[in-house]
Structure formats: structure tokens, C-alpha cells
Amino acid sequence: MTLAGRLPTTRWSLVLQAAGDEVSDSIAKASLEELCAAYWPALYGYLRRRGRTPHDAEDLVQGFFSDLLARDSIGSADATRGRFRAFLYTALDHYVANQHRRQTAVRRGGRETVLSLQGDQRQAIERDGWFETEVVDRHGDPQSLFDRQWAKCLLRQTLDGLRDEYQRRGQAEWFDRLAPLLTGAEPDTQQRSALAEELGLSRTALKVAIHRLRVRYRQRLLDAVAQTVEDPCQSGEERQWLFRALDVGRPS
Amino acid sequence: MTDRPCPRCGNPVPVDSGASGPTQCPRCLLRPPWDRPAPIAITLGPGQSFVPPSIEELSEHIVGYDVNAKIGQGGMGAVYSGRQKSLDRPVAIKILPPQIASRPGFRERFAREGRALAKLNHPNIVAVYDFGQAGPYAMLVMELVEGANLREVLAQGRLSQAEALEIIPQLCDALSYAHEEGVVHRDIKPENLLFDARGRLKITDFGLAKLLATKSDSSETESDSREADADAEPADQDSPTRGVVGTIHYMAPEQLEKPRSVDHRADLYALGVVFYEMLTGELPIGRFEPPSSRVNLPPAGSSGPPGISIDIRLDEVVLKALEKQPEKRYANAAEILSDLHSIERQPDAATDSHPDESGDLRQNARRYAATASNFASTAYRRGRESATDLQHSLLKHPSVDGPAVVSAVLLIGGCGLAMFLSSEPRGEFAALLTFVVACVAALILARLALSREERQRTDEGNLLIRFVLGAEYLMVAGVAVVAPVIVAIVTWIAIQGDVREPGQSGWFRDWVHVVSVATIISAAFWLTVLVLHVLFPAALRYLFKPFVGRISVRAAALSTLLLVLLITGAAGTLISMPYRPYVEGEPVPPELIDQLSPRDAAVARNVERQKRTYQDLMEQADLERRRIPEPSGLGGRRSEKVIVPEESREVRKR
Numbered sequence: 001m002t003l004a005g006r007l008p009t010t011r012w013s014l015v016l017q018a019a020g021d022e023v024s025d026s027i028a029k030a031s032l033e034e035l036c037a038a039y040w041p042a043l044y045g046y047l048r049r050r051g052r053t054p055h056d057a058e059d060l061v062q063g064f065f066s067d068l069l070a071r072d073s074i075g076s077a078d079a080t081r082g083r084f085r086a087f088l089y090t091a092l093d094h095y096v097a098n099q100h101r102r103q104t105a106v107r108r109g110g111r112e113t114v115l116s117l118q119g120d121q122r123q124a125i126e127r128d129g130w131f132e133t134e135v136v137d138r139h140g141d142p143q144s145l146f147d148r149q150w151a152k153c154l155l156r157q158t159l160d161g162l163r164d165e166y167q168r169r170g171q172a173e174w175f176d177r178l179a180p181l182l183t184g185a186e187p188d189t190q191q192r193s194a195l196a197e198e199l200g201l202s203r204t205a206l207k208v209a210i211h212r213l214r215v216r217y218r219q220r221l222l223d224a225v226a227q228t229v230e231d232p233c234q235s236g237e238e239r240q241w242l243f244r245a246l247d248v249g250r251p252s
Numbered sequence: 253m254t255d256r257p258c259p260r261c262g263n264p265v266p267v268d269s270g271a272s273g274p275t276q277c278p279r280c281l282l283r284p285p286w287d288r289p290a291p292i293a294i295t296l297g298p299g300q301s302f303v304p305p306s307i308e309e310l311s312e313h314i315v316g317y318d319v320n321a322k323i324g325q326g327g328m329g330a331v332y333s334g335r336q337k338s339l340d341r342p343v344a345i346k347i348l349p350p351q352i353a354s355r356p357g358f359r360e361r362f363a364r365e366g367r368a369l370a371k372l373n374h375p376n377i378v379a380v381y382d383f384g385q386a387g388p389y390a391m392l393v394m395e396l397v398e399g400a401n402l403r404e405v406l407a408q409g410r411l412s413q414a415e416a417l418e419i420i421p422q423l424c425d426a427l428s429y430a431h432e433e434g435v436v437h438r439d440i441k442p443e444n445l446l447f448d449a450r451g452r453l454k455i456t457d458f459g460l461a462k463l464l465a466t467k468s469d470s471s472e473t474e475s476d477s478r479e480a481d482a483d484a485e486p487a488d489q490d491s492p493t494r495g496v497v498g499t500i501h502y503m504a505p506e507q508l509e510k511p512r513s514v515d516h517r518a519d520l521y522a523l524g525v526v527f528y529e530m531l532t533g534e535l536p537i538g539r540f541e542p543p544s545s546r547v548n549l550p551p552a553g554s555s556g557p558p559g560i561s562i563d564i565r566l567d568e569v570v571l572k573a574l575e576k577q578p579e580k581r582y583a584n585a586a587e588i589l590s591d592l593h594s595i596e597r598q599p600d601a602a603t604d605s606h607p608d609e610s611g612d613l614r615q616n617a618r619r620y621a622a623t624a625s626n627f628a629s630t631a632y633r634r635g636r637e638s639a640t641d642l643q644h645s646l647l648k649h650p651s652v653d654g655p656a657v658v659s660a661v662l663l664i665g666g667c668g669l670a671m672f673l674s675s676e677p678r679g680e681f682a683a684l685l686t687f688v689v690a691c692v693a694a695l696i697l698a699r700l701a702l703s704r705e706e707r708q709r710t711d712e713g714n715l716l717i718r719f720v721l722g723a724e725y726l727m728v729a730g731v732a733v734v735a736p737v738i739v740a741i742v743t744w745i746a747i748q749g750d751v752r753e754p755g756q757s758g759w760f761r762d763w764v765h766v767v768s769v770a771t772i773i774s775a776a777f778w779l780t781v782l783v784l785h786v787l788f789p790a791a792l793r794y795l796f797k798p799f800v801g802r803i804s805v806r807a808a809a810l811s812t813l814l815l816v817l818l819i820t821g822a823a824g825t826l827i828s829m830p831y832r833p834y835v836e837g838e839p840v841p842p843e844l845i846d847q848l849s850p851r852d853a854a855v856a857r858n859v860e861r862q863k864r865t866y867q868d869l870m871e872q873a874d875l876e877r878r879r880i881p882e883p884s885g886l887g888g889r890r891s892e893k894v895i896v897p898e899e900s901r902e903v904r905k906r
């Protein structure tokens with residue numbers, strides 16, 4: 001079952017549907033906050049790869065989100081508004097271009113820190129090879145670089161969420177042992193029996209566990225993609241877009 | 253930080269130096285390799301066009317249960333997950349299409365069957381908690397199994413023998429229990445075999461196929477008394493195949509042909525299909541190979557040893573369950589179980605046995621010993637594997653392949669020995685004897701192997717048998733093909749004389765005659781064989797087994813027509829180019845000598861030549877006579893007188 005069939009509204013659609021009244025505005029704001037919190041590693045990773053220092057990048061993301069959340073509503077007739085990712089890229093681009101002016105404005109008026117990034121979270125990203133923050137890429141296409149970081153952020157978020165789910169059930173070890181099977185080749189008989197023994201499962205139970213993990217992962221992944229598009233029907237397209245963006249990194 | 257290419261898609265994957273282990277390829281995480289629609293087997297039945305209600309719609313009709321989500325839909329309705337409010341336990345709610353519930357008499361049958369199903373109490377059968385009516389839908393409330401079904405498990409690749417043997421005994425046990433209770437499943441397939449989180453098998457949809465089966469052909473005799481009242485129902489046209497409910501590849505042949513007379517052995521057939529699919533990942537369709545030969549060979553292109561090997565004795569179990577005739581199958585599931593147990597009790601020597609590594613040696617020595625024994629056991633295993641491979645490929649059926657190999661060796665060896673003996677001085681007789689004895693012995697052995705092969709009904713024929721028999725038959729058949737031609741030519745030469753060589757006058761007529769006569773005689777011979785084969789089809793089929801089959805009327809008619817045409821054509825040619833009759837002594841004009849038969853032509857030519865010689869001599873004699881006045885001619889004349897009359901006398905005699 002896809003999420004598209006179950007959830008007619010996505011977070012991003014809730015953001016876009018803010019109608020000016022108190023209820024819908026507060027829902028919109030809460031949804032936007034959730035989305036920003038989920039995707040700030042993508043923005044941070046992007047800025048780092050564009051050559052910003054860790055401190056600089058953190059400041060920029062913080063400033064950008066504060067600015068975004070302080071807005072009354074999201075840019076009205078924006079061509080990119082169907083997808084949160086595309087919207088965020090354009091807005092970030094704009095923000096960084098006007099960084100200086102905004103910084104002075106902030107200094108003058110002071111700003112309310114709506115979204116606080118925790119320092120250790122930032123360091124975790126720096127340590128994690130996932131976003132390749134050390135490798136500066138000033139010459140590549142910024143848009144596809146952004147999309148790649150976005151996709152990685154989406155996947156990391158999905159995996160982390162899934163791990164939490166397993167941990168809550170006391171099955172964190174299962175997750176750590178089985179997660180490589182999300183992409184790796186199917187294990188052969190010997191690997192399967194070793195794995196089953198290690199986890200204290202019967203051979204059939206191991207296969208069931210692998211299946212359940214994959215089903216849950218897929219559900220979470222589709223769910224996460226769907227949250228960033230206005231209409232759940234677009235999530236297939238969005239996933240395909242990200243898939244292609246990741247392919248750009250293939251060495252020619 | 254370095255990149256390594258993803259083994260699947262080739263995209264660079266950052267290698268994580270952190271503690272969280274190697275990073276996975278993001279591209280493969282976004283579109284995982286396993287994330288593709290898997291084929292599912294759909295039950296043929298009246299529920300094909302059924303649009304299941306939404307959760308809200310269904311909730312309105314159901315009292316006492318919360319409906320949470322739709323978890324499946326098939327040919328027999330739709331399944332929802334839910335919760336029983338009173339006992340606060342998770343349940344699966346199955347609803348049947350309304351077109352079934354609205355059938356007259358359905359409620360009574362449903363009540364009766366529902367009670368029978370609810371009585372089934374077995375750890376490997378999904379328990380039925382409740383049944384009843386939910387608005388227009390007939391509803392069954394069952395135990396909720398959260399895990400995976402066999403189809404989903406098989407999506408991870410075929411199972412090893414050990415994995416399959418974890419499941420099949422549970423299936424046998426459950427079927428055996430249900431059959432004893434008088435309930436036949438009728439729709440065993442991977443989609444109906446569920447596993448809970450502990451890997452325990454849970455069979456679902458027991459007996460539903462029977463409940464959903466529509467009325468079948470009324471002319472069919474009804475043996476099941478419980479079905480008698482059902483026959484009173486008007487024929488239901490909803491189902492595309494009337495009376496048939498089941499899943500096409502898992503249905504026993506009799507289930508399609510006579511859906512009403514199906515008994516528990518149909519379930520055993522489906523079990524065979526499922527077992528085969530588990531081991532090979534394929535369905536046993538058409539001329540399928542036994543699982544061990546399907547799996548034990550390494551996949552094409554790979555040189556490594558086979559990853560999974562299957563005990564050859566399991567083949568027999570699977571093939572017996574898959575027998576087309578129910579009588580030839582296992583009589584019950586318990587028999588399968590006991591066969592599997594006896595296979596498990598006597599493990600095949602080929603399956604690996606790691607040496608026991610425990611021993612109270614010191615750490616290091618133990619590690620070395622373990623390495624050495626691992627190495628030895630790997631080598632041993634490889635050796636055994638390749639030996640079994642060889643055994644499997646050569647001697648799949650020892651009782652057939654044994655005599656086949658011996659017969660081939662005999663035939664080839666006998667021929668070789670005969671050739672060797674014939675080169676020895678005065679070895680011809682010994683050579684002939686050896687050859688004949690070898691041929692006869694090889695023939696007998698090959699025929700023995702063939703008859704055993706037929707009894708075993710193996711799917712692929714043994715090539716060696718066919719090679720030996722083919723060679724032997726050709727020795728006989730070759731003579732049969734050539735003999736009529738040779739006989740025809742020899743007889744013709746005996747009657748008409750030696751055939752004139754091409755270029756000699758009249759040669760063309762000779763060749764036309766020889767070819768026509770040979771054609772007529774050979775064609776007549778084959779016509780006789782054909783007629784005999786049509787009249788006594790068993791004779792030739794037995795003689796030249798397995799190469800000669802029954803001839804169809806059409807082929808026989810066509811061949812007869814062809815042979816008759818050949819005979820007529822040859823006879824026509826013969827008649828249109830006859831030899832000229834010749835009576836010895838009668839003069840034949842030289843231009844017509846070509847039209848005589850070779851023998852007559854030779855005689856006629858001889859006569860002509862002698863005539864000419866005689867005439868020449870007479871002329872010479874005349875000349876001599878005119879020269880008489882010479883003085884000393886007497887002696888010369890006398891001598892001539894002696895010679896001439898002799899020759900002319902001879903001519904005259906003729």
C-alpha cells in the first residue's frame with residue numbers, strides 16, 4: 001500500500017494551503033518547521049561542498065530558515081512551489097545572493113532563532129562520510145549538487161527513522177545486521193544460515209525479517225518523498241528525479 | 253575519504269571512515285534492486301471483478317471490530333487488518349464478493365463450511381475466529397499473521413534444501429490434519445502460505461475455494477453428498493471457467509477437468525508444485541526437469557561449484573506428488589512427511605559435514621588445526637561435489653545408464669577388436685564372430701536399458717542408448733535400403749547383358765532401363781513395408797524402438813501416393829523406351845542396332861561382323877580366281893582351298 005492512497009495531504013501541501021486564518025497558518029508553520037528540521041543537513045552539506053566553512057554554512061542555513069519561517073506565507077505564484085526541494089533551492093540561492101544585506105538587517109533588528117541546530121548534530125554530519133562535506137565542488141552544476149545532497153538527506157532520514165523504529169522494539173541489532181541487505185546482493189545459503197544463527201532466528205524467520213525490513217523501508221521512503229510534494233501523485237516523479245540526480249556523480 | 257564504485261550500479265559510493273560501518277550506495281537505496289513488482293498467482297474465481305469497499309464503507313457494516321487497513325485482494329475477495337474490540341486482539345477480516353453472498357443457498361453453505369473451518373485447530377493453520385454477514389458481504393474473521401507469505405519469501409531467491417525442509421513438513425502436517433478432518437484446501441499456493449515473525453507456517457484460506465466454487469456441469473455425476481443440495485442452485489455464469497476455483501499452475505489436472513470430484517490429493521499435487529518452486533524458483537510446467545538436475549548444475553557461465561545442492565532423493569518425493577493421476581500420487585500428506593523424515597535421518601554423503609572443531613588443544617594449535625581441517629573439508633566437499641555432479645550428469649538413473657554405457661562400450665570395443673583381428677593373418681572368421689557377438693550383445697543391453705527407461709518415464713532420453721540402437725538399426729536398415737537396388741541391377745544384367753558404358757551407342761536406353769527397374773523394385777519394396785507397417789503397426793515399432801512410431805493415416809496415404817507415382821513413372825518410362833525385339837539371324841539395319849538390348853546388340857553386331865568377314869573373303873577369293881593363269885598357282889590355290897571352305901562353312905552353319 002502506498003502512502004498516496006492513505007494520506008491525501010502531505011506536509012508540503014499543508015504549508016502551501018495556509019489560508020491566512022489562525023488554524024491553517026499554525027498548521028502550515030508547524031509543517032514547515034518539521035520539513036526544515038528534516039532537510040537542513042541537505043542545505044548544510046550543499047553549502048559546505050560549495051566551499052563554505054562549517055561555521056559559515058551553519059550560520060547561513062540558520063539564517064535562511066529563520067527568514068523562511070518568519071514569512072507570512074510561502075511565495076504565492078511560484079513555479080517551483082509544487083516541490084519543496086525545488087522551492088528550497090531557489091529560495092536558498094536567492095538568500096545567499098543577498099546574504100550581506102540580510103546579515104546587516106539581522107544585526108539591526110535582531111532575529112528570533114526559530115530553528116536551532118545543535119552543534120553535535122552538525123559535527124555528526126561532518127564526521128559522517130555521507131555528505132562528503134570535505135570535498136569542495138565549486139565547478140559542478142549547483143542545482144544537481146543540491147539535488148544529490150537532498151537525496152542523501154532523504155535516505156539518511158529514512159534509514160535513521162527506520163533504525164529508531166527497530167530500536168524501540170528492541171531490535172536495533174537486527175536492523176544493523178539486516179540493513180546492508182537493502183542494497184547488497186541477496187545473501188547465499190551460507191551467509192543466510194550464519195546470519196540466522198547470529199540473530200537467533202530460524203531460516204524462514206530470517207527471510208520474513210528481511211522482507212519486513214524491506215517493506216517498512218520502502219513505506220518510509222515513499223512516505224518521506226511524498227511529504228515534500230504538493231500532490232502525493234507527484235512522488236513517483238520526484239523519486240525518479242532524485243534517482244537521476246544521483247547518477248550525475250557517475251565518473252565518465 | 254575515498255570513493256569505491258557500487259558493485260551494482262557502478263556509481264561512486266563514499267566510504268565512511270566513521271564507526272557506522274560502510275555507507276550504502278545512495279542510488280541503490282533510492283531504487284533498491286528488490287523493489288520491483290513480483291508476479292502473483294491469482295485465484296480463478298468469481299471475485300475477479302470485485303471492487304473492495306473502502307475502510308470507512310466496511311466499518312459501517314461491521315460491528316465489534318475496528319477496520320484499520322486493506323492488506324490484500326485476490327480472486328476470493330479482500331482482506332483487511334483490524335482489531336476485535338471485545339478481546340482487543342488484532343484480526344484479519346476477509347470479505348467475499350457480494351455476488352457470492354447473494355447466491356441462493358449460500359448462507360446455509362457458508363454457515364456449514366464456516367463451522368467446519370472454525371473447527372480446524374492447528375498451529376500451522378490460520379485460525380478462524382468468527383464469520384458472518386457484513387452488509388452485502390460475507391465476512392470471515394481470522395487470526396492476523398504479520399510476516400510474509402511464501403511468494404514474498406521466494407522473491408529473495410529460491411530456497412536451499414534445508415530452508416525448504418523447514419517449511420514442507422509443517423505444510424504436510426497441517427494438510428494431513430485438515431484432510432483427516434475432512435477439509436480440502438483446494439487452493440494451496442505461495443500466496444496462501446504465510447509465515448509469522450518466528451518463521452512458523454500458517455496456511456490461510458482453507459476450504460474457501462470449495463465454498464466459492466460455482467455449480468459445475470450438471471451432467472457430471474455427483475459423488476459428494478454434501479454438494480447434492482448445492483446442485484440445485486441455478487448455474488452461475490460469473491466465473492470465466494464455470495465450477496473451477498483455484499490457481500491455474502497449482503491446480504491438479506483433475507481439478508480443472510472434474511472440479512467436483514476433487515479430493516485431498518489435489519492438495520498434495522499443489523504441495524508438489526510449491527515444493528518444486530521453492531527448490532528451483534520455477535514452476536513445473538510442461539516437460540520439467542527434476543529439481544536436483546535443475547539446481548545442482550552451476551549456472552551457465554560460472555565455473556564455481558554449485559551454491560546449493562539438492563538431495564537427489566527429494567526428486568522422487570516431488571515427482572511423486574506431481575503425478576498427473578491422483579492414484580499415482582502419495583495417498584496422504586503423512587506419507588510425504590515420513591519420506592522426508594527418512595531422507596533427513598540418513599543425510600546424503602554429499603551434503604557437507606564440517607569436522608568437529610572442538611578439542612582441548614591450545615589456542616594456536618587449534619586455530620591451525622581448524623584452518624587445516626577447514627581446508628581439508630572444503631577440498632573434500634569440492635571433490636564430493638564434482639563427483640556427485642559427474643554422477644548426476646552421467647548416472648542420473650543408474651539402472652538405465654548402466655546398461656547403456658556397457659552396450660556402447662561393447663559396440664565400439666567389438667568393432668575395434670574386429671578391425672584389429674581382420675588385419676591378422678587368417679583372422680577373418682574370428683573378426684566376423686567378434687563383430688556379430690558384440691553387435692548382438694550391445695543390442696540386447698541397449699534394448700534392456702531402453703525398456704527400463706520407459707518404465708521410469710524419465711523426461712529426457714538417454715543419448716547413449718539412442719546412439720547404440722541407431723548404429724545397430726542402421727546396419728540392418730542400410731542393407732534393407734540397398735538390397736532391392738542391388739538385386740534389381742544384378743537381375744537386369746543377368747537378363748539383358750552388361751550395361752553399355754556412357755558414350756557407346758545405345759547407352760542411354762540401358763541406363764534409363766536400369767534406373768527405372770531399380771526404382772520400381774525399391775518402391776515396391778517400400779510399399780510392401782509401408783503396407784505391413786500400417787497393417788501391423790506394432791511389429792516395426794517394436795523392431796526399431798525408439799525410432800519408429802505409429803504412422804498417421806495422412807502420412808501413410810501421402811507415402812503410398814508417392815511410391816505409386818514413382819512406380820508408375822518408372823514403368824511409363826520403361827514402356828516408352830522399349831528394346832527392339834530381336835530374332836537371331838534376322839538382319840537388323842545398323843541404325844536400329846542402338847534400340848536392341850545390350851545382349852541382342854552384341855549378338856547382332858557379331859552376326860553382322862561375321863557376315864562382313866565372309867563377304868570380304870568371298871571377294872578376295874574371286875580376285876584370286878581371276879589371277880589363276882599364273883604357272884605355279886596350284887600349291888597356293890590348294891592352300892586357299894583348305895582355308896576358305898572352312899570359314900565359309902562355319903558361316904553357313906550359322
